[in-house]
Amino acid sequence: MAQRLGRRLCESCKSEEDLPQAALLEEGFTQEDVDEGITLYKAVGCNKCAGGYKGRVGVYQVMPISEAMSRIIMENGTSVELADQAAKEGVSDLRRSGLRKVKAGILSLEELNRITKE
Ligand SMILES: [Zn+2]
Known part of the structure; x- marks a missing residue:
């Protein structure tokens, strides 16, 4: 199981960020996500964080x-073989998991992009 640690957005100062639908889809959100409405947050900074x-x-x-x-x-297959198989089976990847956290407002898109960049 892969794991990445990102910095959690500060609840006291995070601010809403508007992104056009096309950009949201490009970042990996599904049309369904977009239709439901997604509020993204970005880091600002305050005296508590x-x-x-x-x-x-x-x-x-x-x-x-x-x-x-x-x-x-x-x-005793290699991790490459495993990754190939996982991709074939359409396993939800790190990014999808991260996007859920972005959607929940605890992770910024910027931070997700930073930690999922290989
Ligand atoms: Zn803050």
């Missing part, structure tokens, strides 16, 4: 182990 961030937030890649994947593991 450091540059708009306070604490940490974990972004996890949840990878359910399928039969095909456990076979690769048992046969």
Whole structure:
């Protein structure tokens, strides 16, 4: 299971950020997300935080182990083989998991982009 730690947006000073629909889709949000309405927040900074961030937030890649994947593991397959299989199965990736946190208003898009850049 992959994990990345990002800086959590400060609740006291985070401010709403408007992005056009096209940009949201480009960042990886689904049309469904956009239709529901997404409020993005960006870091500002106040006397209670450091540059708009306070604490940490974990972004996890949840990878359910399928039969095909456990076979690769048992046969001592490489992580590349596993990643290929995961991609084939459409496993929700780190980014989708992070986007949920962005949607929940605890992570900024900027921060997600920083921590998911390989
Ligand atoms: Zn603050």
